[in-house]
Amino acid sequence: MSENVTDEACCDSCGSCSPQKTSESSSYLTEYWAPILSGLLLLGGLSIEHLLQAGWFSGPAKLIWYLVAYMPVGLPVLQQGLKNALNGSLFTEFFLMGIATVGAFFIGEYAEGVAVMLFYSVGELFQQRAVQKARANIRSLLDVRPETAHLLRDGQVTTVHPKSISVGEQIRVRPGERVPLDGELISEGGGFDTSALTGESTPRYFSEGETVLSGMVNQNQVVELEVTKSYENSSISRILQLVEDASSRKAETELFIRRFAKIYTPAVVGLAALLVALPAIFVTPYVFDEWLYRGLVFLVISCPCALMISIPLGYFGGIGASSKNGILVKGSNFLDALTSVKTVVFDKTGTLTEGRYSVQDIDFISNNQDQMISLLNAVETSSTHPVAKAITEHIGKETILQPKVTDQQELPGFGVKAIADGKPVIIGSEKLMRRENIDLNGHAKNGRSDRSVVYFAVDGKHAGTITLSDRLKADAADAIKQLKKLGVERTIMLSGDRKSIADEVGKDIGIDEVFGDLLPDEKANKLDKIKQRYPGVTAYAGDGINDAPVLALSDVGIAMGAMGSDVAIETADVVIQTDQPSKIATSIRISKATRTIVWQNIGLALGVKALVLLLGAAGMATLWEAVFADVGVTLLAVLNAVRIQKMDFD
Incomplete structure (x- = not known):
């Protein structure tokens, strides 16, 4: 029954789905005993009445038989309807089904009354299974925490x-x-x-x-x-918590439907009452049972269950599909916002680039290259600076000589000095070389502005030049192309690096606008101006602690989760677990597919209900069609909602 549907799928507005959860360990036989018993009794009653045409099956005997058939499926619904009414939620699907089926008994349509409640109950059980399966699929994608x-x-x-x-x-x-x-x-x-x-x-x-x-x-x-x-x-525990919390943040579409249901359900109940009462004034002869039957059909059709279940489930499915693709969306409201992104603003280091230096070239001045490599490696091995790590990784472990290093000094902002095998070794910037009176012999920095140059000297003489760069991520350029294809109108980069370096990176990958030399507070001010200048939703993608204020200020904050700072990940609305900027385009594709499915469900539910409501009011639809318009459409909408998890978005 609906009272077993999970919280996320419940109708908050009408209270029609009580959040009592069926135990996972309960067997199908235990769960389905009520509809099975009612179904057998209904078939038995129809056989006695229409096939055997037994004379005794009439009057009180017939009523008692169908009442017994009704109770296993009807009693829980009536009880829940009464409970909700006492709690202030009168216009629920339980109320509608209770009134419709009791009314059917009142006018002598016993079999139809049982059938409506039976099919409703079976539909709710299948619907519940679909919701539970969707949740189980999402958890199975993520809950991979070892127990040992x-x-x-x-x-x-x-x-x-x-x-x-x-x-x-x-x-x-x-x-x-x-x-x-x-x-x-x-x-x-x-x-x-x-x-x-x-x-x-x-x-x-x-x-x-x-x-x-x-x-x-x-x-x-x-x-x-x-x-x-x-x-x-741990990372996987935080992911699970983020996904669990995501369902509590509702999209505008969900919120609208819930507000709509608060007005829709009592309005339809009022219309059903008018449908029964008004013809008494205008229709001659007026047959009360006939118009009551039409009113009952109207009530059954009016249940908003298809909207209340399938729309939240559609967004939940979108969040699950995102998780499957390494993207954590912290709420359906953010999934909805991604569909309207017109401007994507990027941080540079760690977002579009790998965030760590790599050596592009080492140009040795001295002829004794092996000795120079050994001295360079020995000094840099003791340093913790990222440049030193890049140099030692580039040299590797092939050096045979192991010079003894003494008197090593780290010079913040300049480089490092040491004595290696009795020889003074200096490694650092051009400023350090000038300070130490090292003649670079015309080898000062030149070439591309996005490259960093480090010089090293031995015995007071320039021994070589090392060129390094922060490598672009493999998919950075493709990410920009994909965003353009998805309707993003502009891409912008905000960087704390020198403007010349940021410009080179932006040019390489096709960024529309580039701003460099920005401090963290200047990034936030710049983003604020961008939002004022360009209409539409603005997303910001970053990874560092200094990106947290900008992530919070953006309409949709996107953090690089694998290497990003904890502060950035906590502040962001979307977390890319792979650190791939191309996943931003994937998240937009998933969001657009989710919205399409949600609106398909809205159109399906409202369209079918409107049609059958008109037919019911005209006396051309029975309670059987009404059941399809409610339970059948709900099942179709649920199946449509869960299929997003099977789609390929890469």
Whole structure:
């Protein structure tokens, strides 16, 4: 019955769907005993009445038989209708069905009264199953939290529940197992299947020191992690919570339908009463039973269940489809807003670029290249600066010589100085070279403005030049093209980097407008001006702590979730788990498909109901057609709503 439909699918406005949840462990036989018994008794009564034409089956005997057939399916509905009425919700589907079927008994249409309630009950059970299946599908996509973890403590491995493990402790993950908690990889490296979080089928390799997220599957070898987040705060737990919370944030369409139902249901009840009473003034001869029957048909058709169930389920299905594609939408209102996005504003570093330096070229001045590589590697290995890490990763572990490094000094904003094998080594910016009186011999920075240049000197002489850049994400340019195809009118980039660097990146991927040299508060001011200048919904995509104010200010805030800051992820309305900017276009495609399905359901429900209401008022529709207009259309709308989870949006 409707009282077993889940909360998200309930009709808040009319109270017609009580949030009492059927136990998952209940068997089909237990759940369907009432309609099965009523169905058998109804078939038995029809057979006795029309096939056997038994003389005794009339009067009180016939009434009692059909009352017994009615009670298993009718009594729960009448009880719920009375309960809702006492709580102030009179005009519910329970009230409508109760009045219609009791009225059918009143005019002697016993079989039709039982049949209406029976088909209504069966329809509600199938509808409930569809809703539960949709929710189960979404949870199965996401709830991949392991129930066990292998804890390393005092040299021993103990299998425990992940909840009992604290931040800072170490765990071991075997090949084929899911990572139970977020952690920093302390093993040399390993490959992981990230599809549970990102929707991507291609495995990803993580190196020592990188963060591995819960829900990923270890593919190659035994690895060890140092836990960085508790079970409750792990990535997969937060994803599940976000999806669960999303259903509480309603889209405008949902809110409108709910407001509409508050007026619609009592209005139709009033019209049904007028349909019964007014003909007494204008129609001769007036047959009360005939017009009462038409009024009862009118009541059955008027149930707004198809709208109340299928529309929230349509949005919930859209949220599930997004999750399947590695996109977390925090509410159906944000899913709705994505359909109207006209301007997409991007952060640069970590959003359109990978957010980490990579070496493009090392130009050695000295002929003794092997020695220079060894000295460079030895000094940079001890540094924690991102540039130093990029240089050591580029050089790799091929150096044979291992110079001894002493007196190393980090010079913030300039570079690093050290003594390696007794030789002074300086690595850093052109400013540092000038400060240390190093002659660059005409090798000062030139070429593309989006490249960074680092110089190194040995024994007071320029020894080489290193060119680095922050690489564009592989799908950055394609993301801009896809957004244009989807109707986004303009793309804008706001960056804290130098204007020259931001311009080069924007030119490479086709951004319409670029603004550089912006501080966090200047980004927020710039976005505010953009919203005032351009009509329509404005979305902002970013990943850093400094993006949080802009994410909050935008109409739709989109955070890069894999590498993004916790503050950005919490502030955002949409989280891209894959860190791929092209997923923004995917989220818009899903939102447009969701809205299409929602409006299809609205059109189907209102169209069929309007037609059968007219036929019922004219006496051309029976209670059987009325049942189809209510239960049948509801089932069709539910099936239409859940199909979005089967669509391919890539």
